[in-house]
Amino acid sequence: MAESRPVPVAVRRFPAATLLLLSLGVFLTVTAEALPAGMLPETAADLRVSPEQVGLLISVWAVTVIVTSIPLARVFAYVDRRLVVGGSLAVFALANVATAWAPDYGIALATRVAAAVAHGVFWAVVMVYATALLSPSHLGRGLAIVTAGGTAATVAGLPAGTVLAQLVGWRVAFAALGLAALVMAVLVVARMPRLRPPRPDGDVxxxxxxxxxxxxxxxxxxxxxxxxxxxxxxxxxxxxxxxxxxxxxxxxxxxxxxxxxxxxxxxxxxxxxxxxxxxxxxxxxxxxxxxxxxxxxxxxxxxxxxxxxxxxxxxxxxxxxxxxxxxxxxxxxxxxxxxxxxxxxxxxxxxxxxxxxxxxxxxxxxxxxxxxxxxxxxxxxxxxxxxxxxxxxxxxxxxxxxxx
The missing domain is CATH 1.20.1250.20 (MFS general substrate transporter like domains)
Structure with missing residues:
Protein backbone atom coordinates (compact mmCIF):
# COMPACT_ATOMS: atom_id res chain seq x y z
CA MET A 1 0.00 0.00 0.00
CA ALA A 2 1.05 3.61 -0.51
CA GLU A 3 2.24 4.95 2.82
CA SER A 4 1.44 8.39 4.17
CA ARG A 5 4.26 10.91 3.84
CA PRO A 6 4.28 14.29 5.58
CA VAL A 7 4.47 17.57 3.73
CA PRO A 8 7.70 19.45 4.48
CA VAL A 9 7.41 21.97 7.31
CA ALA A 10 8.18 24.78 4.86
CA VAL A 11 4.85 24.31 3.11
CA ARG A 12 2.66 23.38 6.10
CA ARG A 13 1.60 26.98 6.77
CA PHE A 14 -1.57 27.99 4.98
CA PRO A 15 -0.20 28.94 1.53
CA ALA A 16 -2.69 31.67 0.64
CA ALA A 17 -0.55 33.34 -2.04
CA THR A 18 0.22 30.02 -3.74
CA LEU A 19 -3.44 28.99 -3.72
CA LEU A 20 -4.49 32.34 -5.19
CA LEU A 21 -1.95 31.84 -7.97
CA LEU A 22 -3.43 28.42 -8.74
CA SER A 23 -6.91 29.93 -8.59
CA LEU A 24 -5.92 32.48 -11.22
CA GLY A 25 -4.74 29.62 -13.41
CA VAL A 26 -8.12 27.94 -12.98
CA PHE A 27 -9.82 31.25 -13.86
CA LEU A 28 -7.87 31.56 -17.11
CA THR A 29 -8.38 27.96 -18.25
CA VAL A 30 -12.12 27.92 -17.54
CA THR A 31 -12.56 31.30 -19.23
CA ALA A 32 -10.78 30.02 -22.35
CA GLU A 33 -12.94 26.90 -22.49
CA ALA A 34 -16.19 28.81 -23.01
CA LEU A 35 -14.82 32.02 -24.56
CA PRO A 36 -15.99 31.28 -28.15
CA ALA A 37 -19.59 31.21 -26.87
CA GLY A 38 -19.34 34.89 -25.95
CA MET A 39 -18.02 35.99 -29.33
CA LEU A 40 -19.82 33.81 -31.87
CA PRO A 41 -20.80 36.56 -34.34
CA GLU A 42 -17.39 38.27 -34.39
CA THR A 43 -15.41 35.03 -34.72
CA ALA A 44 -17.72 33.54 -37.35
CA ALA A 45 -17.59 36.67 -39.51
CA ASP A 46 -13.80 36.97 -39.30
CA LEU A 47 -13.09 33.28 -40.02
CA ARG A 48 -15.88 33.15 -42.64
CA VAL A 49 -17.67 30.19 -41.10
CA SER A 50 -21.08 29.65 -39.52
CA PRO A 51 -21.77 30.32 -35.82
CA GLU A 52 -22.38 26.59 -35.44
CA GLN A 53 -18.82 25.88 -36.59
CA VAL A 54 -17.50 28.34 -34.02
CA GLY A 55 -19.59 26.51 -31.43
CA LEU A 56 -17.71 23.35 -32.36
CA LEU A 57 -14.57 24.98 -30.95
CA ILE A 58 -16.15 24.36 -27.52
CA SER A 59 -17.28 20.82 -28.31
CA VAL A 60 -13.86 19.84 -29.67
CA TRP A 61 -12.30 21.22 -26.48
CA ALA A 62 -14.47 18.96 -24.31
CA VAL A 63 -13.79 15.88 -26.43
CA THR A 64 -10.04 16.56 -26.34
CA VAL A 65 -10.07 16.83 -22.55
CA ILE A 66 -12.02 13.56 -22.29
CA VAL A 67 -9.63 11.67 -24.57
CA THR A 68 -6.25 13.01 -23.41
CA SER A 69 -6.47 13.85 -19.68
CA ILE A 70 -6.00 10.40 -18.15
CA PRO A 71 -3.22 9.18 -20.51
CA LEU A 72 -1.26 12.40 -20.00
CA ALA A 73 -1.85 12.29 -16.24
CA ARG A 74 -0.13 8.90 -16.25
CA VAL A 75 2.77 10.27 -18.30
CA PHE A 76 3.37 13.13 -15.85
CA ALA A 77 2.38 11.27 -12.67
CA TYR A 78 5.86 11.45 -11.09
CA VAL A 79 7.10 14.76 -12.52
CA ASP A 80 7.56 17.78 -10.24
CA ARG A 81 4.06 19.28 -9.82
CA ARG A 82 5.42 22.80 -10.16
CA LEU A 83 6.85 22.03 -13.60
CA VAL A 84 3.70 20.26 -14.78
CA VAL A 85 1.46 23.16 -13.71
CA GLY A 86 3.83 25.79 -15.11
CA GLY A 87 4.49 23.84 -18.31
CA SER A 88 0.82 23.20 -19.01
CA LEU A 89 0.05 26.89 -18.49
CA ALA A 90 2.87 27.81 -20.89
CA VAL A 91 1.53 25.50 -23.61
CA PHE A 92 -1.98 26.80 -22.91
CA ALA A 93 -0.70 30.38 -23.27
CA LEU A 94 1.06 29.76 -26.58
CA ALA A 95 -1.97 27.93 -27.97
CA ASN A 96 -4.28 30.84 -27.15
CA VAL A 97 -1.89 33.35 -28.71
CA ALA A 98 -1.80 31.10 -31.78
CA THR A 99 -5.61 31.13 -31.85
CA ALA A 100 -5.49 34.92 -31.91
CA TRP A 101 -3.25 34.77 -34.99
CA ALA A 102 -5.09 31.92 -36.76
CA PRO A 103 -5.54 32.81 -40.46
CA ASP A 104 -8.42 30.38 -40.98
CA TYR A 105 -10.84 28.08 -39.19
CA GLY A 106 -8.69 24.96 -39.54
CA ILE A 107 -5.75 26.57 -37.74
CA ALA A 108 -8.07 27.96 -35.07
CA LEU A 109 -9.46 24.46 -34.51
CA ALA A 110 -5.96 22.98 -34.20
CA THR A 111 -4.87 25.61 -31.69
CA ARG A 112 -8.00 24.97 -29.62
CA VAL A 113 -7.11 21.28 -29.48
CA ALA A 114 -3.61 22.17 -28.24
CA ALA A 115 -5.05 24.48 -25.58
CA ALA A 116 -7.51 21.78 -24.49
CA VAL A 117 -4.70 19.24 -24.07
CA ALA A 118 -2.86 21.69 -21.81
CA HIS A 119 -6.10 22.41 -19.95
CA GLY A 120 -6.60 18.72 -19.23
CA VAL A 121 -3.06 18.28 -17.90
CA PHE A 122 -3.38 21.40 -15.73
CA TRP A 123 -6.67 20.23 -14.20
CA ALA A 124 -5.34 16.71 -13.64
CA VAL A 125 -2.56 18.09 -11.44
CA VAL A 126 -3.70 21.40 -9.93
CA MET A 127 -5.91 19.90 -7.20
CA VAL A 128 -3.30 17.28 -6.35
CA TYR A 129 -0.65 19.99 -6.07
CA ALA A 130 -2.86 22.13 -3.83
CA THR A 131 -3.68 19.12 -1.65
CA ALA A 132 0.01 18.41 -1.09
CA LEU A 133 0.52 21.97 0.17
CA LEU A 134 -2.30 21.85 2.71
CA SER A 135 -2.67 20.38 6.17
CA PRO A 136 -5.72 18.09 6.62
CA SER A 137 -7.56 20.68 8.70
CA HIS A 138 -7.29 23.28 5.91
CA LEU A 139 -7.96 21.05 2.91
CA GLY A 140 -11.53 22.21 2.26
CA ARG A 141 -10.71 25.88 2.68
CA GLY A 142 -7.65 25.63 0.44
CA LEU A 143 -9.36 23.76 -2.40
CA ALA A 144 -12.29 26.18 -2.22
CA ILE A 145 -9.86 29.03 -2.94
CA VAL A 146 -8.46 27.18 -5.95
CA THR A 147 -11.85 26.22 -7.39
CA ALA A 148 -13.21 29.73 -6.83
CA GLY A 149 -11.32 30.65 -9.98
CA GLY A 150 -13.72 28.51 -12.00
CA THR A 151 -16.78 30.17 -10.52
CA ALA A 152 -15.25 33.61 -11.06
CA ALA A 153 -14.59 32.68 -14.70
CA THR A 154 -18.27 31.90 -15.21
CA VAL A 155 -19.48 35.02 -13.42
CA ALA A 156 -16.86 37.51 -14.65
CA GLY A 157 -14.33 35.95 -17.03
CA LEU A 158 -16.65 35.07 -19.90
CA PRO A 159 -18.59 38.39 -19.76
CA ALA A 160 -15.30 40.33 -19.66
CA GLY A 161 -13.99 38.40 -22.65
CA THR A 162 -17.22 39.07 -24.53
CA VAL A 163 -17.01 42.82 -23.86
CA LEU A 164 -13.35 42.89 -24.91
CA ALA A 165 -14.20 41.08 -28.15
CA GLN A 166 -16.95 43.58 -28.89
CA LEU A 167 -14.69 46.56 -28.19
CA VAL A 168 -11.41 45.56 -29.83
CA GLY A 169 -12.01 42.21 -31.54
CA TRP A 170 -12.07 38.52 -30.63
CA ARG A 171 -8.39 38.07 -31.50
CA VAL A 172 -7.33 40.59 -28.87
CA ALA A 173 -9.38 38.71 -26.26
CA PHE A 174 -7.55 35.44 -27.01
CA ALA A 175 -4.17 37.17 -27.15
CA ALA A 176 -4.77 38.85 -23.79
CA LEU A 177 -5.78 35.53 -22.28
CA GLY A 178 -2.65 33.87 -23.65
CA LEU A 179 -0.31 36.59 -22.39
CA ALA A 180 -1.89 36.46 -18.93
CA ALA A 181 -1.40 32.68 -18.85
CA LEU A 182 2.25 33.08 -19.90
CA VAL A 183 2.87 35.44 -16.98
CA MET A 184 1.18 32.90 -14.72
CA ALA A 185 3.41 30.10 -16.02
CA VAL A 186 6.55 32.11 -15.24
CA LEU A 187 5.31 32.94 -11.74
CA VAL A 188 4.44 29.31 -11.02
CA VAL A 189 7.89 28.03 -12.00
CA ALA A 190 9.72 30.89 -10.29
CA ARG A 191 7.77 31.21 -7.04
CA MET A 192 5.99 27.98 -6.18
CA PRO A 193 7.55 25.11 -4.19
CA ARG A 194 8.88 21.97 -5.81
CA LEU A 195 6.81 18.86 -5.19
CA ARG A 196 8.05 15.68 -6.78
CA PRO A 197 5.59 12.84 -6.11
CA PRO A 198 6.95 9.57 -4.70
CA ARG A 199 6.80 6.31 -6.61
CA PRO A 200 4.80 4.08 -4.26
CA ASP A 201 5.43 0.36 -4.06
CA GLY A 202 3.31 -1.44 -6.64
CA ASP A 203 3.36 1.11 -9.43
CA VAL A 204 0.35 1.74 -11.66
Whole structure:
Protein backbone atom coordinates (compact mmCIF):
# COMPACT_ATOMS: atom_id res chain seq x y z
CA MET A 1 0.00 0.00 0.00
CA ALA A 2 1.05 3.61 -0.51
CA GLU A 3 2.24 4.95 2.82
CA SER A 4 1.44 8.39 4.17
CA ARG A 5 4.26 10.91 3.84
CA PRO A 6 4.28 14.29 5.58
CA VAL A 7 4.47 17.57 3.73
CA PRO A 8 7.70 19.45 4.48
CA VAL A 9 7.41 21.97 7.31
CA ALA A 10 8.18 24.78 4.86
CA VAL A 11 4.85 24.31 3.11
CA ARG A 12 2.66 23.38 6.10
CA ARG A 13 1.60 26.98 6.77
CA PHE A 14 -1.57 27.99 4.98
CA PRO A 15 -0.20 28.94 1.53
CA ALA A 16 -2.69 31.67 0.64
CA ALA A 17 -0.55 33.34 -2.04
CA THR A 18 0.22 30.02 -3.74
CA LEU A 19 -3.44 28.99 -3.72
CA LEU A 20 -4.49 32.34 -5.19
CA LEU A 21 -1.95 31.84 -7.97
CA LEU A 22 -3.43 28.42 -8.74
CA SER A 23 -6.91 29.93 -8.59
CA LEU A 24 -5.92 32.48 -11.22
CA GLY A 25 -4.74 29.62 -13.41
CA VAL A 26 -8.12 27.94 -12.98
CA PHE A 27 -9.82 31.25 -13.86
CA LEU A 28 -7.87 31.56 -17.11
CA THR A 29 -8.38 27.96 -18.25
CA VAL A 30 -12.12 27.92 -17.54
CA THR A 31 -12.56 31.30 -19.23
CA ALA A 32 -10.78 30.02 -22.35
CA GLU A 33 -12.94 26.90 -22.49
CA ALA A 34 -16.19 28.81 -23.01
CA LEU A 35 -14.82 32.02 -24.56
CA PRO A 36 -15.99 31.28 -28.15
CA ALA A 37 -19.59 31.21 -26.87
CA GLY A 38 -19.34 34.89 -25.95
CA MET A 39 -18.02 35.99 -29.33
CA LEU A 40 -19.82 33.81 -31.87
CA PRO A 41 -20.80 36.56 -34.34
CA GLU A 42 -17.39 38.27 -34.39
CA THR A 43 -15.41 35.03 -34.72
CA ALA A 44 -17.72 33.54 -37.35
CA ALA A 45 -17.59 36.67 -39.51
CA ASP A 46 -13.80 36.97 -39.30
CA LEU A 47 -13.09 33.28 -40.02
CA ARG A 48 -15.88 33.15 -42.64
CA VAL A 49 -17.67 30.19 -41.10
CA SER A 50 -21.08 29.65 -39.52
CA PRO A 51 -21.77 30.32 -35.82
CA GLU A 52 -22.38 26.59 -35.44
CA GLN A 53 -18.82 25.88 -36.59
CA VAL A 54 -17.50 28.34 -34.02
CA GLY A 55 -19.59 26.51 -31.43
CA LEU A 56 -17.71 23.35 -32.36
CA LEU A 57 -14.57 24.98 -30.95
CA ILE A 58 -16.15 24.36 -27.52
CA SER A 59 -17.28 20.82 -28.31
CA VAL A 60 -13.86 19.84 -29.67
CA TRP A 61 -12.30 21.22 -26.48
CA ALA A 62 -14.47 18.96 -24.31
CA VAL A 63 -13.79 15.88 -26.43
CA THR A 64 -10.04 16.56 -26.34
CA VAL A 65 -10.07 16.83 -22.55
CA ILE A 66 -12.02 13.56 -22.29
CA VAL A 67 -9.63 11.67 -24.57
CA THR A 68 -6.25 13.01 -23.41
CA SER A 69 -6.47 13.85 -19.68
CA ILE A 70 -6.00 10.40 -18.15
CA PRO A 71 -3.22 9.18 -20.51
CA LEU A 72 -1.26 12.40 -20.00
CA ALA A 73 -1.85 12.29 -16.24
CA ARG A 74 -0.13 8.90 -16.25
CA VAL A 75 2.77 10.27 -18.30
CA PHE A 76 3.37 13.13 -15.85
CA ALA A 77 2.38 11.27 -12.67
CA TYR A 78 5.86 11.45 -11.09
CA VAL A 79 7.10 14.76 -12.52
CA ASP A 80 7.56 17.78 -10.24
CA ARG A 81 4.06 19.28 -9.82
CA ARG A 82 5.42 22.80 -10.16
CA LEU A 83 6.85 22.03 -13.60
CA VAL A 84 3.70 20.26 -14.78
CA VAL A 85 1.46 23.16 -13.71
CA GLY A 86 3.83 25.79 -15.11
CA GLY A 87 4.49 23.84 -18.31
CA SER A 88 0.82 23.20 -19.01
CA LEU A 89 0.05 26.89 -18.49
CA ALA A 90 2.87 27.81 -20.89
CA VAL A 91 1.53 25.50 -23.61
CA PHE A 92 -1.98 26.80 -22.91
CA ALA A 93 -0.70 30.38 -23.27
CA LEU A 94 1.06 29.76 -26.58
CA ALA A 95 -1.97 27.93 -27.97
CA ASN A 96 -4.28 30.84 -27.15
CA VAL A 97 -1.89 33.35 -28.71
CA ALA A 98 -1.80 31.10 -31.78
CA THR A 99 -5.61 31.13 -31.85
CA ALA A 100 -5.49 34.92 -31.91
CA TRP A 101 -3.25 34.77 -34.99
CA ALA A 102 -5.09 31.92 -36.76
CA PRO A 103 -5.54 32.81 -40.46
CA ASP A 104 -8.42 30.38 -40.98
CA TYR A 105 -10.84 28.08 -39.19
CA GLY A 106 -8.69 24.96 -39.54
CA ILE A 107 -5.75 26.57 -37.74
CA ALA A 108 -8.07 27.96 -35.07
CA LEU A 109 -9.46 24.46 -34.51
CA ALA A 110 -5.96 22.98 -34.20
CA THR A 111 -4.87 25.61 -31.69
CA ARG A 112 -8.00 24.97 -29.62
CA VAL A 113 -7.11 21.28 -29.48
CA ALA A 114 -3.61 22.17 -28.24
CA ALA A 115 -5.05 24.48 -25.58
CA ALA A 116 -7.51 21.78 -24.49
CA VAL A 117 -4.70 19.24 -24.07
CA ALA A 118 -2.86 21.69 -21.81
CA HIS A 119 -6.10 22.41 -19.95
CA GLY A 120 -6.60 18.72 -19.23
CA VAL A 121 -3.06 18.28 -17.90
CA PHE A 122 -3.38 21.40 -15.73
CA TRP A 123 -6.67 20.23 -14.20
CA ALA A 124 -5.34 16.71 -13.64
CA VAL A 125 -2.56 18.09 -11.44
CA VAL A 126 -3.70 21.40 -9.93
CA MET A 127 -5.91 19.90 -7.20
CA VAL A 128 -3.30 17.28 -6.35
CA TYR A 129 -0.65 19.99 -6.07
CA ALA A 130 -2.86 22.13 -3.83
CA THR A 131 -3.68 19.12 -1.65
CA ALA A 132 0.01 18.41 -1.09
CA LEU A 133 0.52 21.97 0.17
CA LEU A 134 -2.30 21.85 2.71
CA SER A 135 -2.67 20.38 6.17
CA PRO A 136 -5.72 18.09 6.62
CA SER A 137 -7.56 20.68 8.70
CA HIS A 138 -7.29 23.28 5.91
CA LEU A 139 -7.96 21.05 2.91
CA GLY A 140 -11.53 22.21 2.26
CA ARG A 141 -10.71 25.88 2.68
CA GLY A 142 -7.65 25.63 0.44
CA LEU A 143 -9.36 23.76 -2.40
CA ALA A 144 -12.29 26.18 -2.22
CA ILE A 145 -9.86 29.03 -2.94
CA VAL A 146 -8.46 27.18 -5.95
CA THR A 147 -11.85 26.22 -7.39
CA ALA A 148 -13.21 29.73 -6.83
CA GLY A 149 -11.32 30.65 -9.98
CA GLY A 150 -13.72 28.51 -12.00
CA THR A 151 -16.78 30.17 -10.52
CA ALA A 152 -15.25 33.61 -11.06
CA ALA A 153 -14.59 32.68 -14.70
CA THR A 154 -18.27 31.90 -15.21
CA VAL A 155 -19.48 35.02 -13.42
CA ALA A 156 -16.86 37.51 -14.65
CA GLY A 157 -14.33 35.95 -17.03
CA LEU A 158 -16.65 35.07 -19.90
CA PRO A 159 -18.59 38.39 -19.76
CA ALA A 160 -15.30 40.33 -19.66
CA GLY A 161 -13.99 38.40 -22.65
CA THR A 162 -17.22 39.07 -24.53
CA VAL A 163 -17.01 42.82 -23.86
CA LEU A 164 -13.35 42.89 -24.91
CA ALA A 165 -14.20 41.08 -28.15
CA GLN A 166 -16.95 43.58 -28.89
CA LEU A 167 -14.69 46.56 -28.19
CA VAL A 168 -11.41 45.56 -29.83
CA GLY A 169 -12.01 42.21 -31.54
CA TRP A 170 -12.07 38.52 -30.63
CA ARG A 171 -8.39 38.07 -31.50
CA VAL A 172 -7.33 40.59 -28.87
CA ALA A 173 -9.38 38.71 -26.26
CA PHE A 174 -7.55 35.44 -27.01
CA ALA A 175 -4.17 37.17 -27.15
CA ALA A 176 -4.77 38.85 -23.79
CA LEU A 177 -5.78 35.53 -22.28
CA GLY A 178 -2.65 33.87 -23.65
CA LEU A 179 -0.31 36.59 -22.39
CA ALA A 180 -1.89 36.46 -18.93
CA ALA A 181 -1.40 32.68 -18.85
CA LEU A 182 2.25 33.08 -19.90
CA VAL A 183 2.87 35.44 -16.98
CA MET A 184 1.18 32.90 -14.72
CA ALA A 185 3.41 30.10 -16.02
CA VAL A 186 6.55 32.11 -15.24
CA LEU A 187 5.31 32.94 -11.74
CA VAL A 188 4.44 29.31 -11.02
CA VAL A 189 7.89 28.03 -12.00
CA ALA A 190 9.72 30.89 -10.29
CA ARG A 191 7.77 31.21 -7.04
CA MET A 192 5.99 27.98 -6.18
CA PRO A 193 7.55 25.11 -4.19
CA ARG A 194 8.88 21.97 -5.81
CA LEU A 195 6.81 18.86 -5.19
CA ARG A 196 8.05 15.68 -6.78
CA PRO A 197 5.59 12.84 -6.11
CA PRO A 198 6.95 9.57 -4.70
CA ARG A 199 6.80 6.31 -6.61
CA PRO A 200 4.80 4.08 -4.26
CA ASP A 201 5.43 0.36 -4.06
CA GLY A 202 3.31 -1.44 -6.64
CA ASP A 203 3.36 1.11 -9.43
CA VAL A 204 0.35 1.74 -11.66
CA UNK A 205 2.02 -0.16 -14.47
CA UNK A 206 2.78 -3.15 -12.22
CA UNK A 207 -0.85 -3.61 -11.25
CA UNK A 208 -0.61 -2.08 -7.79
CA UNK A 209 -2.98 0.68 -8.80
CA UNK A 210 -5.88 -1.73 -9.31
CA UNK A 211 -5.40 -3.23 -5.84
CA UNK A 212 -5.42 0.14 -4.09
CA UNK A 213 -7.99 0.31 -1.29
CA UNK A 214 -9.14 3.81 -2.28
CA UNK A 215 -10.53 2.75 -5.67
CA UNK A 216 -14.10 1.84 -4.57
CA UNK A 217 -14.58 5.28 -3.03
CA UNK A 218 -13.02 6.99 -6.06
CA UNK A 219 -15.37 5.05 -8.35
CA UNK A 220 -18.38 6.19 -6.32
CA UNK A 221 -17.23 9.81 -6.50
CA UNK A 222 -16.75 9.37 -10.25
CA UNK A 223 -20.37 8.25 -10.63
CA UNK A 224 -21.43 11.26 -8.57
CA UNK A 225 -19.36 13.57 -10.82
CA UNK A 226 -21.06 12.36 -14.01
CA UNK A 227 -24.51 12.67 -12.45
CA UNK A 228 -23.80 16.16 -11.08
CA UNK A 229 -22.71 17.49 -14.47
CA UNK A 230 -25.57 15.68 -16.19
CA UNK A 231 -28.20 17.12 -13.86
CA UNK A 232 -26.71 20.61 -13.90
CA UNK A 233 -26.37 21.05 -17.64
CA UNK A 234 -29.61 19.28 -18.56
CA UNK A 235 -31.50 22.10 -16.86
CA UNK A 236 -29.07 25.04 -16.98
CA UNK A 237 -28.87 24.82 -20.78
CA UNK A 238 -32.57 25.73 -20.83
CA UNK A 239 -32.58 28.16 -17.91
CA UNK A 240 -33.73 31.13 -20.02
CA UNK A 241 -36.79 29.26 -21.38
CA UNK A 242 -37.40 28.03 -17.84
CA UNK A 243 -37.50 31.56 -16.45
CA UNK A 244 -39.69 32.70 -19.33
CA UNK A 245 -42.04 29.78 -18.66
CA UNK A 246 -42.17 30.90 -15.01
CA UNK A 247 -43.35 34.36 -16.11
CA UNK A 248 -40.15 36.42 -15.91
CA UNK A 249 -39.34 38.80 -18.77
CA UNK A 250 -35.83 39.28 -20.20
CA UNK A 251 -34.90 42.00 -17.73
CA UNK A 252 -35.89 39.91 -14.73
CA UNK A 253 -34.21 36.84 -16.20
CA UNK A 254 -30.87 38.66 -16.46
CA UNK A 255 -31.20 39.90 -12.87
CA UNK A 256 -32.06 36.43 -11.59
CA UNK A 257 -29.09 34.89 -13.38
CA UNK A 258 -26.87 37.48 -11.69
CA UNK A 259 -28.37 36.44 -8.35
CA UNK A 260 -27.71 32.81 -9.28
CA UNK A 261 -24.05 33.60 -10.04
CA UNK A 262 -23.64 35.58 -6.82
CA UNK A 263 -25.11 32.69 -4.84
CA UNK A 264 -22.52 30.46 -6.54
CA UNK A 265 -19.69 32.61 -5.18
CA UNK A 266 -21.23 32.39 -1.71
CA UNK A 267 -21.42 28.63 -2.14
CA UNK A 268 -17.70 28.42 -2.94
CA UNK A 269 -16.84 30.38 0.21
CA UNK A 270 -19.14 28.23 2.33
CA UNK A 271 -17.74 25.03 0.82
CA UNK A 272 -14.31 25.58 2.35
CA UNK A 273 -15.75 25.80 5.85
CA UNK A 274 -18.20 22.94 5.29
CA UNK A 275 -15.55 20.58 3.89
CA UNK A 276 -13.29 21.10 6.91
CA UNK A 277 -16.03 21.24 9.56
CA UNK A 278 -18.22 18.40 8.23
CA UNK A 279 -15.93 16.33 5.96
CA UNK A 280 -18.23 13.29 5.90
CA UNK A 281 -21.64 14.92 5.57
CA UNK A 282 -21.12 18.11 3.55
CA UNK A 283 -21.03 16.61 0.05
CA UNK A 284 -24.16 14.46 0.27
CA UNK A 285 -26.08 17.17 2.15
CA UNK A 286 -25.26 19.78 -0.49
CA UNK A 287 -26.33 17.40 -3.25
CA UNK A 288 -29.65 16.92 -1.47
CA UNK A 289 -30.11 20.72 -1.37
CA UNK A 290 -29.24 20.80 -5.08
CA UNK A 291 -31.88 18.16 -5.86
CA UNK A 292 -34.50 19.91 -3.71
CA UNK A 293 -33.85 23.23 -5.49
CA UNK A 294 -34.50 21.71 -8.92
CA UNK A 295 -37.49 19.76 -7.65
CA UNK A 296 -38.91 23.06 -6.37
CA UNK A 297 -38.43 24.63 -9.79
CA UNK A 298 -40.30 21.74 -11.36
CA UNK A 299 -43.16 21.71 -8.88
CA UNK A 300 -43.67 25.40 -8.10
CA UNK A 301 -42.81 27.19 -11.33
CA UNK A 302 -45.98 29.26 -11.15
CA UNK A 303 -44.92 30.83 -7.84
CA UNK A 304 -42.38 33.62 -8.35
CA UNK A 305 -41.05 33.57 -4.78
CA UNK A 306 -40.46 29.82 -4.92
CA UNK A 307 -38.57 30.16 -8.20
CA UNK A 308 -36.30 32.87 -6.76
CA UNK A 309 -35.56 30.84 -3.62
CA UNK A 310 -34.89 27.75 -5.74
CA UNK A 311 -32.47 29.69 -7.97
CA UNK A 312 -30.55 30.95 -4.94
CA UNK A 313 -30.29 27.43 -3.50
CA UNK A 314 -29.32 26.06 -6.91
CA UNK A 315 -26.58 28.65 -7.37
CA UNK A 316 -25.19 28.13 -3.87
CA UNK A 317 -25.23 24.35 -4.29
CA UNK A 318 -23.48 24.27 -7.67
CA UNK A 319 -20.89 26.73 -6.36
CA UNK A 320 -20.15 24.49 -3.38
CA UNK A 321 -20.29 21.11 -5.11
CA UNK A 322 -16.99 21.07 -6.97
CA UNK A 323 -14.74 22.12 -4.05
CA UNK A 324 -16.61 19.72 -1.77
CA UNK A 325 -16.21 16.85 -4.23
CA UNK A 326 -12.53 17.63 -4.76
CA UNK A 327 -11.81 17.86 -1.02
CA UNK A 328 -13.61 14.59 -0.34
CA UNK A 329 -11.86 12.89 -3.26
CA UNK A 330 -8.41 14.10 -2.22
CA UNK A 331 -9.01 12.85 1.32
CA UNK A 332 -10.01 9.43 0.00
CA UNK A 333 -7.19 8.95 -2.52
CA UNK A 334 -3.67 7.65 -1.86
CA UNK A 335 -0.33 8.68 -3.38
CA UNK A 336 -0.83 5.97 -5.98
CA UNK A 337 -4.33 6.99 -7.05
CA UNK A 338 -4.53 10.73 -6.45
CA UNK A 339 -3.33 12.05 -9.82
CA UNK A 340 -5.41 9.66 -11.92
CA UNK A 341 -8.41 10.21 -9.65
CA UNK A 342 -8.16 13.96 -10.19
CA UNK A 343 -7.82 13.49 -13.96
CA UNK A 344 -10.72 11.03 -13.96
CA UNK A 345 -13.04 13.49 -12.23
CA UNK A 346 -12.22 16.11 -14.87
CA UNK A 347 -12.96 13.61 -17.64
CA UNK A 348 -16.23 12.46 -16.07
CA UNK A 349 -17.41 16.03 -15.54
CA UNK A 350 -16.78 16.72 -19.21
CA UNK A 351 -18.73 13.59 -20.16
CA UNK A 352 -21.66 14.88 -18.12
CA UNK A 353 -21.30 18.35 -19.64
CA UNK A 354 -21.37 16.83 -23.13
CA UNK A 355 -24.43 14.64 -22.50
CA UNK A 356 -26.41 16.97 -20.21
CA UNK A 357 -27.74 19.42 -22.84
CA UNK A 358 -28.77 16.51 -25.05
CA UNK A 359 -30.62 14.85 -22.16
CA UNK A 360 -32.35 18.12 -21.29
CA UNK A 361 -33.48 18.54 -24.88
CA UNK A 362 -34.81 14.99 -25.09
CA UNK A 363 -36.88 15.04 -21.88
CA UNK A 364 -38.30 18.55 -22.09
CA UNK A 365 -36.01 21.17 -23.54
CA UNK A 366 -37.27 24.68 -24.11
CA UNK A 367 -40.89 23.57 -24.55
CA UNK A 368 -41.23 21.79 -21.18
CA UNK A 369 -38.42 23.03 -18.90
CA UNK A 370 -40.30 21.97 -15.77
CA UNK A 371 -40.00 18.35 -16.91
CA UNK A 372 -36.28 18.81 -17.47
CA UNK A 373 -35.91 20.25 -13.97
CA UNK A 374 -37.77 17.27 -12.50
CA UNK A 375 -35.50 14.81 -14.30
CA UNK A 376 -32.43 16.74 -13.13
CA UNK A 377 -33.71 16.56 -9.55
CA UNK A 378 -33.92 12.76 -9.82
CA UNK A 379 -30.43 12.58 -11.33
CA UNK A 380 -29.02 14.73 -8.52
CA UNK A 381 -30.75 12.62 -5.88
CA UNK A 382 -28.90 9.65 -7.37
CA UNK A 383 -25.69 11.71 -7.22
CA UNK A 384 -26.30 12.29 -3.51
CA UNK A 385 -26.57 8.52 -3.00
CA UNK A 386 -23.34 7.95 -4.94
CA UNK A 387 -21.53 10.70 -3.04
CA UNK A 388 -22.72 9.34 0.29
CA UNK A 389 -21.57 5.86 -0.70
CA UNK A 390 -18.16 7.26 -1.60
CA UNK A 391 -17.82 8.90 1.81
CA UNK A 392 -18.77 5.66 3.56
CA UNK A 393 -16.29 3.67 1.48
CA UNK A 394 -13.52 6.19 2.14
CA UNK A 395 -14.04 5.97 5.90
CA UNK A 396 -12.26 8.40 8.17
CA UNK A 397 -8.81 8.07 6.62
CA UNK A 398 -6.91 11.39 6.45
CA UNK A 399 -5.48 12.52 3.11
CA UNK A 400 -2.24 10.92 2.01
CA UNK A 401 0.45 13.35 0.96
CA UNK A 402 2.77 13.70 -1.98
CA UNK A 403 6.36 14.15 -0.96
CA UNK A 404 8.38 17.11 -2.16
Missing amino acids: HAGGFWRDRSLPAIAAFGVAAVLIALGQFATFTYVRPLLSFAGFDEGWAAALLFVYGTAGLVGVVAAGWLADRFPRAALAATLVVFAVALATLAAAMSTAAAVVVALVLWGAAIGAIFPLLQATLMRAATDRTRTLASAGIVVLFNVGIAIGPWLGGVVGGASAPQVTAAVSAIVLAAAAVAGGAGVLLAGRRAPVRDRA
